[in-house]
Amino acid sequence: MTDSTTARRGRGRRPAAEVRANVLEATGRLLLEEGIQAITFDRVAKEAGSSKMTLYKWWPTPGALVAEAYFSRSQPVLEFPDTGDIRTDLITQLRSFVHWLTGAGRTVTELIGAAQLDPELARAWAHHYATPRRELARARLATARDQGQLTPEADLHIIVDQLWGACYHRLLVLMVPLDDTIVERLVDQALYGAANPSGGTPGGSTEIG
Template sequence: MGETPSPRRGRGRRPAGEVRGAVLEAAGRILLRDGMRAVTFDRVANEAGSSKMTLYKWWPSPGALAAEAYFTRSAPQLDFHDTGDLRADLIEQLTSFVRWVVAAGNPVAELIGAAQLDPELGAAWSASYGLPRRELARERLRSAQRSGELREDADLDVLVDQLWGACYHRLLVLRVPVEESFVIPVVDQALYGAAAHRP
């Protein structure tokens, strides 16, 4: 596709952390720019200025690399703050999430869809993105339980499913736009419920 390889540094070997960072940056850039199919070891190695054998050593497949690159790329946009106001923090985080998936576009849906058919990608998606992001949310919710903002018996996994699952449902199942105006009703429904009387 005409990418210019990153310059290699003399004859010396670059530190492993530097190489890995360059590979993840290149893979994330390719994924979000050109889609899932464009993430190949050849192309990523060329753009990162790395050897293809290094990629084979660290990732079992291009899909696994794409999953980790996606998490690395999304992490700065999806920081989870704890200001002491759970509702405000959830609204801020979920709004950032919606902005991210809208800006990232089709590659997000492609990556999740491919993870359903590719066992290596599915495992990498869960380990590199799904479970770490879920634990960040659970950590903030546990903090809210300790401060008394949530009941001690609140099911944190169900709350996570309600909040982020609602966005993924629109994105992947209904295939309708996920808009920022969707965030506040979702957060309030999850926190305060919809029933007139609690059974």
Template sequence: MSAQPANARRGRGRRPAAEVRAGVLAAASQILLRDGLSAVTFDRVAKEAGSSKVTLYKWWPSPGALAAEAYFARSERTLEFPDTGDLRADLITQLRAFVRWLKDEGAEKPMSELVGAAQMDANLAHAWSESYARPRRELARQRLRIAQQEGQLREDADLDIIVDQLWGACYHRLLVLKVPFDESIVEGLVDHALYGAAGRRS
């Protein structure tokens, strides 16, 4: 009797680690956006992703850290930063996408929960900073840096302050003031950040 091929004996075999990780992040982000941060547990994510809890414990120090990375993975394509050569238009496009992500795609409540929980959970705080906040900030800085090199911003313009003025205003309204906001604020935010509120000095 002839031996079976090796791949027939092994069956499908193990999935590549990158595929497993992507599946886990997709499952975690779905749970997060649908049911909130407290629903993101290793048990539930492993079950929905068809993975093992051992794998999740190996890759993430806590469910909160997993949720933070999943939030970034889910938002990354939605919040891509355009570069059309027109800085004002690109900032407006990106900020409108950010507001829609929060308001229309269900990300507002999970984001508030993640930021709040990060104040008490060191693993989540680190994951939020490294997986979401810093990468998002650097994408904005890169676009502003290009505009600076092209002469659309002053050479001495502080790029971090511009980022704070734009996205910080959204986070302040959402997390501190807890007041409604929508896309109608976007053009005003961009124009104030780029051109200032005061008239020209004589």
């Protein structure tokens, strides 16, 4: 028996949490470097030093694994700050989001496109990424509302749609380049709106006709 064999047996099986973390790291790296087509259980198992049976036990399809790996990869980059100033925090977070999309835009486009045809990926995307991300934003906005920085009537879900939805619209529908020059304008539009505060007419009159 060689020393290396003894060492491997002495270490025993790796903890499940370590194996899972390695699988998610390998999947996230492959996803961003090569795209969604690179994600197969064969390839990921080889890259992560795991077994295909382990992957099948934790994820029903490669699509489900992709969605969780994408959230795991993006989570540290897209943490939501809380400095006490909602405008500053929205600008900081949205700027990070735009920078992330600038680098991972192809991956996001592939994921959302594939989710239209893969129900398991769609469910995993909503569960592991879209819903948690939305809740982080809603919770930060709710804190700002409780502190009086937003009106009691502010629709937090609509604000989320206005801000992050605008970025997705530009990326997926208009297919125009994203850059952070739009961030402050998006935030100010969402927070302060476009209505004339004097009542809707240049002279301040609210009469119609």
